[in-house]
Amino acid sequence: MFFIKYWFSSFINNTKTLTYVKNTTSLLKTPRPWNEELGIMLFRNFPSYRCSKFFIGDKSVFETADDKKQDEILSQIRKPANDEDDFFGSKPKKKYYEEGLKELNNLIGLETLKEEIKIFLANMEMMKKKKKAGLKQDKGTLHMLFLGNAGTSKTTVARIMAKLLYGLGYISENKLVEADRESLIAQYVGHTAIKTKELIQRAKGGVLFIDEAYSLKPKSNGFEQEAIDTLVKMMEDEREDLVIIFAGYEKEMEEFLQSNSGLKSRIPYTFHFPNYSKKELVAIAKRMLKNKKYNLTANAALELEKQIDRLLERAKHENGRLIRNLVERIEKEQNLRLYKTNEKDLAVIIEEDIIKAVDFVVKQ
Template identity: 35%
Template sequence: MLTYQISLRMRLDDSSNEMTETCSAPRHRQRKIHEEEIDPDWKLFNQRMTHNAIDASISIFVYQEREEVVHLIAISRQQHLTQNLAKDLMDGTLHTTGVRTPMYQMLDFRETTLADCYSALLQAEGNDLLRVGFRFYNDIGFGTVKDHLEEARRSEDSLMDEHLPTVQFQKKEDALTHIRQILGHHTLREEMARIYHNSNYKDFLEHPVHYLIHALSRDAAQEMIDALVAGLYANGRLLSKRINYFHTFDGSSSHERLTRGLLNASDYAVAAVEIPGILSRALRPPRLGVNTAEVPRFWLKEIAKHRHHTLFILVKIGKEDCAVYKDFVQDLSHTMDIIHLYEGRGNEKETKSYLNHWSTTKNVPAFDTDDLQALVPAGTYTPTAAMEIFDRLCKMRLHRDFYPAYKNVNTHDIELEKPTTNGTISPTQQLSQMVGLNEVKALVDRIIAAHKMKSIRQVLNMKGSRASLHMMFTGNPGCAKTTVARLIGGILKEEQIVSTGTFIECGRGDLVGKYVGWTAKNIQQKFHEAAGGVLFIDEAYSLADDSNSFGMEAINTIVQEMENLRDDVIVIFAGYPDKMEDFINRNEGLKSRIAFHLKFPDYNPEELIDILCNMAKERGLRLNPGILRKCRRIFIEAVKTNNFGNGRYVRNLLDAAVMRQAERLTKSAKRQKITRQKAACLTMDDFMPIPILKKETKPSIGFQVCKSCNIVQDE
């Protein structure tokens, strides 16, 4: 559905002698003489349009008449409306009402939103230019839109927001310049080049591809969507620039009904769908009467139904992936071709230019050079981070220039773009505080030293090349392989060895596809997501599974991408020691490209005690000496069993103790109040050994239950 705003200025024909002769006559005489030419009955015009609304593909209604200016709203179900087509339709309708074609000048013709169109129809009713009932809105396809807007006004909540982008591109160079200005990722630049390709058909047929945008914030995603839509519209790939942004869905029958109607109204326009928002009900505990499994199926069905005429731009906010999201995107890729686009980043110079661009967009004065220098030090920044800096700059100027009494007030100051995972402690500090791992800490020191030496060589005009930093971690479960890999990404970002410090974790299920051609596409997507950071492939030996050829295809593709993106992505493989040896020997190219092989040893009892103390401290729990003695005895027995779990065993032991404490305190809560001190203190009785399931024992149902604590302990 396409909606337009039209404004007309009614005027006389200057070439008419009769009109010229009557110019000096009183106005009421002029209107009487030429009433049928210049003063049509717009109420009758609306009645005629209403009568034909069911069968007409285009409907036009007058909603305001003020002196000589008349405002109209136009609704087209599937046809792109032009000024000439709108004029012909209005003239034909006026002719059927017995009015000769009036003389008028078209002052304004532009696309508008569904909300503005509905407001205009309500205004027409208020001005007594339109008298309709509830069936009228259904006849013109506005029934669900009306229900949604009225529901949103009552509850101050909305399933969908809509807007028309203001950015416009005259040619390809303008589009690419704008993408650079908004710190666009190379995937967006590449897609814009495809959109402007000379061999493309320039009229709308249907959508050959749809998009999935990966961004850290909704504002950053919106900038990418606006640029994308502007380029597609300029090349005839879209009939409408209107963007309907779906961000909420709870799976209820009322939401399903409204969403279906809004998607119908989005035909020939753009539907941006925020995946975390529409799948939020599927990620939370089920609500009475809502089948969470039906939420993804509903959207898959509706998107498949409208994909030919509606451009779908899926939006993924944040870095974390979940199983529901992965399955949803995978199933959707069976239905339509999806191009992945990512939020970009820029250096400090590009970020300062971006901030001034935003100041122009927000209609605020440009920022001082000193302020920009203070808040944008050397480094790289995403648009999301730049928007946070923009807010801080505005606040700084507000305090300094308008409310100077608050200029020197010490407020909480957050540090942007520092990849921390434990409060304000840097990744380097976190790694140094971890128990054991001396070999890993020494390796990180060597990498940093080599990078600094490379910088010195560049100053001395000596030739040099970047060494490969791909790694392999081997060790039993619970040896902190994943944690260390994540911290290494943050440390390398701090030292500016990598640009983003992004950490992407994946396994066989994320890389190996079910059908031919999917595997390479999945792997390339993961490398794109990890650009400027670390791609961590856990249990990498599972790729060497001989059950089908896709595993070897995955290994070969990974080797190729490791070489192509050696300066942009660090790959870390992880797995059990014996199985990783077989994996690394499957491909000689893979073996030669891994520069560092780190072995993570099992923790000894004393190190496990240190880990337990650290975990308890993070949770605000207190351990007395008696607890530590008892746990030391538990750990001495645990380390005698192969694959006992290391750090995971410690976490499970502490979790079980916390559960026993909760049971103990809640039973006594009726007699004694639970204080902060009681909640923080554990007792020796709370800690009991957790049985370890040995590999050679195979219980009938695949897991073992600890009778003393009712905790399921994984094998």
């Protein structure tokens, strides 16, 4: 069995360590993304070397190769970088980008948002092509605002955005770190900056998604201001390999942006999340039930549309969270009915399940 040993001296997590890569064949026995993880490690510590061709695919490609072929594969790690073929140009990245686009297109509704995102992606693609053609391009910053009511799929789209940016090569890891006020604010003076920096270090290489970011609007104790000031500085310092998405209600987010003069200017992209229509909410409910392998009777399908009308009369916003709660309750009502009747068809949802579920949700 072929073994390879590399000794790398590097600083990781602010501690001087020796990174020892040994027994490459043992890595080959684990499924992807072992080679991706190793490639990222090499790229981070040795940016002057190109690692894209270390994505060698199935382990059998390596294990069945003769010594000469193995040496050729492994030599790609040490091959000097080529400006026309950067680290992020390999096929696995394209796969992630295509997956992200498919997930975006499969979302119900949000048509205007999808168009905004596709325009943004087209701009990124052209920048990449120009760079490859030898035109000087500033990588810039991609920090974003996601504005909209609760339950309009902001978190879902943030996960898709992380995958798309990874596929384009803007970030080095397919990673989304979700955070809220509690993730940034500490209990004691001076600790908030430390906590915020630690969160950013954890998100580095990917996307940091801060939900309900307006809750960071400064209050009397000054902890929120400390968090914002730290974020503003780190947004600039780490902009080469970090994207921060601030999410929340439109009005409250506008007030939040006024809390630091440099905050708004560091967030160049804004995406608006519209409320769902009744038709879209019905489609979302049906898809959720279908994904759980449930079948609606014809009467139940008609009752679902009727009951969602009733539900919306009491709802503040037409949002997906409301439908998720409804689907969970439908499932519980069906469980109770099946338990009482001892029916054998466990996959069928009837109108009674839907009516009782809406009765429960409306009372909450």
